[in-house]
Amino acid sequence: MALEALNHAGAMKTNLIVILNDNEMSISKNVGGISMFLSKARTRKFYTESNKYIKKVVNMLPSGGNWIIRFIRKIKYSIKQWLIPNMLFEDIGFRYLGPIDGHDIEKLESILKTSKDLEGPVLIHVVTKKGKGYKPAEENPDKFHSASNFDIETGISKKEKTIDYSKVFGEKLIELARKNEKIVAITAAMKDGTGLSEFAKEFPNRFFDVGIAEQHAIGFAAGLAKNGMTPVVPIYSSFYQRSFDQVIHDVCIQNLGIVMCVDRAGIVGNDGETHQGVFDLSFFSIIPNIVIMAPKDFYELKTMLEYAVTLKKPVVIRYPRGGEGKIKFDIHEKLKLGQAEVLKTGNDITIIAIGKMVERGIEIANLLEEQGKSVEVINVRFLKPIDKQTILESIKKTKNVVTIEDNIIKGGLGSRVAELINEENIKNTKFKKYGYPDEFIKHGSISEIEKKYGLDAESIVKDINDRF
Numbered sequence: 001m002a003l004e005a006l007n008h009a010g011a012m013k014t015n016l017i018v019i020l021n022d023n024e025m026s027i028s029k030n031v032g033g034i035s036m037f038l039s040k041a042r043t044r045k046f047y048t049e050s051n052k053y054i055k056k057v058v059n060m061l062p063s064g065g066n067w068i069i070r071f072i073r074k075i076k077y078s079i080k081q082w083l084i085p086n087m088l089f090e091d092i093g094f095r096y097l098g099p100i101d102g103h104d105i106e107k108l109e110s111i112l113k114t115s116k117d118l119e120g121p122v123l124i125h126v127v128t129k130k131g132k133g134y135k136p137a138e139e140n141p142d143k144f145h146s147a148s149n150f151d152i153e154t155g156i157s158k159k160e161k162t163i164d165y166s167k168v169f170g171e172k173l174i175e176l177a178r179k180n181e182k183i184v185a186i187t188a189a190m191k192d193g194t195g196l197s198e199f200a201k202e203f204p205n206r207f208f209d210v211g212i213a214e215q216h217a218i219g220f221a222a223g224l225a226k227n228g229m230t231p232v233v234p235i236y237s238s239f240y241q242r243s244f245d246q247v248i249h250d251v252c253i254q255n256l257g258i259v260m261c262v263d264r265a266g267i268v269g270n271d272g273e274t275h276q277g278v279f280d281l282s283f284f285s286i287i288p289n290i291v292i293m294a295p296k297d298f299y300e301l302k303t304m305l306e307y308a309v310t311l312k313k314p315v316v317i318r319y320p321r322g323g324e325g326k327i328k329f330d331i332h333e334k335l336k337l338g339q340a341e342v343l344k345t346g347n348d349i350t351i352i353a354i355g356k357m358v359e360r361g362i363e364i365a366n367l368l369e370e371q372g373k374s375v376e377v378i379n380v381r382f383l384k385p386i387d388k389q390t391i392l393e394s395i396k397k398t399k400n401v402v403t404i405e406d407n408i409i410k411g412g413l414g415s416r417v418a419e420l421i422n423e424e425n426i427k428n429t430k431f432k433k434y435g436y437p438d439e440f441i442k443h444g445s446i447s448e449i450e451k452k453y454g455l456d457a458e459s460i461v462k463d464i465n466d467r468f
Helices: 002-012 033-043 045-060 066-083 105-116 135-139 165-179 197-202 214-226 237-252 280-285 298-311 357-370 388-398 413-423 446-452 457-467
Strands: 017-022 095-101 122-127 183-187 207-209 230-236 259-263 291-293 315-318 341-344 349-353 375-379 382-384 400-408 430-436
Touching (some): 095 105, 165 259, 165 298, 197 207, 230 237, 237 259, 237 280, 280 291, 280 315, 280 400, 291 298, 298 315, 349 357, 349 413, 357 375, 357 457, 375 388, 388 400, 400 413, 400 457, 430 457
Parallel strands (some): 095 122, 183 207, 183 230, 259 315, 349 375
Antiparallel strands (some): 291 382
16 A cells, blocks of 8 residues: 555655655564665665765756756766665655654754755655664564563563463474475464464474565465465454455455464464454455364464364364363363354353353353353354254353353354344344444453453443343
8 A cells, every 4th residue: 555655645746755764674574675775775874975965066056057957967876876876765656765863853853844845755864763762672573562561671561471372373383384385374474473483493494474465475385385384374363454355356256275373363462452453353244165163272373273274165263362261161062164063061051152261151151140040051163064954063052142252243153143134044042242332442461451341241241140
């Protein structure tokens, strides 16, 4: 979109100022041709000095010397093409100013004032250093992109390191890649965040960082899959939205074997409404030819990943930020396409849950059983294809059913179960969907947000007692 906007603005000749903050970083280190181009611009100080000198000479010329001005401009442009090959910005219609030291505030203010008086679009190339002024951040800019509490003196995190879903995913992918040379991994500038750092070290020729370009990541994966590879693409849930068209057009229409791992699914906490991963079940579920899975724990994530690379179909595996809950599951039925598993049997209420909310379902069932109710808990495992037989048999037995998901209610698990009830025309059934409403979820810890929207165990138990 940035290149599309630059292309449009350059052609329109609008009075527009674009500030390119160039700190050589996205979240991970910048990659790609544009990054290399900026590196060249960044290091050509002689060009900047010659540019100033030519401007000074041009300003001293009499008004009748237009031919001289044109001649000097041609010389200037030739110097620029020699020192900075293919000067992208000026060639597409922008006045390029820079590179400027972004930490020199006076110089920055001066060039901003100057640029306001120039006709047409202007691009100011500002060079900054990520973490400037704080040594630990300067030395580890990717680590400090999103930091938890840390010691100011040393920069060492105060948060105890624990294993999380991203790490489990990364370790399992390495294990699978050692056995299957067709497996490749693709990241959109999120190597560390998605657990691919060790994979990149062990398989440098099978690891691809395409930069912050989720659309291209999926299109690129489709090309690799078409040629016999098995691409695995972990992207944060809220960033997968950007590649929706490519998932449909490039992957699912061709029914290609790509494993799309949706990291940070559900509520992510204090990153706020732009990062809450509460839409992916809904927007993926409307696409044909796609398989959607969500694990209840680390073990199930490993088995799902192992299963997904053998399917040779478009597969989505969604998992949350952070680690497992407190409940340890004894039941892990063998994974079969579209087959749920019954974790508890009961006769009074059916709880159908997916992903991390399966633990919530068990927690609720335990509380209800203390009150004398008999509760059946189904780990649906697959949203698509969904296990109609297991779900419908349970609903017909209990006549009281709830669904629990860390996704918006519209288009997710609850909506799919409601469709099944309607399709089978099951009468006299009480039904309640628990999930997030049709709104953007604001900042807050995961527990605070779940409490606010009535998705904590105590709130759901109270609501169930009021309804059933």
